[in-house]
């Protein structure tokens with residue numbers, strides 16, 4: 236389907252969502268949401284110190300939690316999910332990927348609403364106080380006068396590489412110091428901060444590999460190392476071996492799932508935008524490949540939330556019809 240047409244239908248789905256929600260009861264499910272960096276405000280974003288990613292500020296995150304509280308959602312931890320969810324309730328699980336220091340800004344909000352959250356940590360970034368490569372590519376690219384399009388296409392290329400190859404590319408271009416974080420906006424948590432953070436009863440820590448590895452780019456041995464070593468490092472820092480994983484960039488394959496099972500990981504999460512329905516989510520493969528929605532701070536929040544809650548999306552129906560038509564043709 237052409238991008239412009241797809242965008243137009245999506246816009247229609249977003250506009251229709253509140254009407255659909257008022258007319259049809261929302262299906263019971265577990266909705267999980269992905270956040271990355273949590274920016275203090277728009278002014279921090281404007282400094283171009285790191286990749287703006289989804290541009291979510293503390294205020295947006297608070298509004299997001301308040302919205303779902305007001306809609307009667309039960310906020311759950313991974314332990315609650317594994318203990319079994321009731322089929323007649325609507326659940327939400329909050330997740331943050333990567334291990335940014337700025338994720339500590341979520342804590343007063345989690346406390347205010349008494350809701351848990353799951354933080355997936357790229358272990359070596361914390362261990363070595365190393366900046367994330369996409370922040371380096373963005374910050375240094377901006378300084379060098381690259382356009383946003385040029386930075387995006389460089390990032391798309393780097394996503395196909397292993398962490399070693401990405402590092403080599405950026406160090407060759409910007410020098411060996413480029414992976415030193417520039418401040419509180421881009422730096423990862425320190426091991427001491429993560430240790431303290433993990434002790435909070437509302438905070439759960441999960442595996443996000445050693446080096447933010449896009450796992451299908453690695454050999455079987457490389458996949459094993461990225462997952463198992465991260466378990467070791469995180470156990471050292473937080474005192475337990477994580478039982479959850481978020482696959483960097485949502486990418487996984489059969490080897491990844493096997494290694495996770497061997498490592499005692501019980502719950503895995505992707506970036507596929509969909510609800511998780513019970514009891515199907517408890518099938519072993521599904522529990523290791525849960526779906527997750529993404530929120531954008533540069534778009535209106537409530538229409539996004541309504542859209543994800545709505546169970547009728549014209550775009551999905553049309554894609555389904557197109558698939559059937561192609562299969563017949």
Ligand SMILES: [Zn+2]
Pocket residue numbers: 332333443447483484
């Ligand atoms: Zn990540």
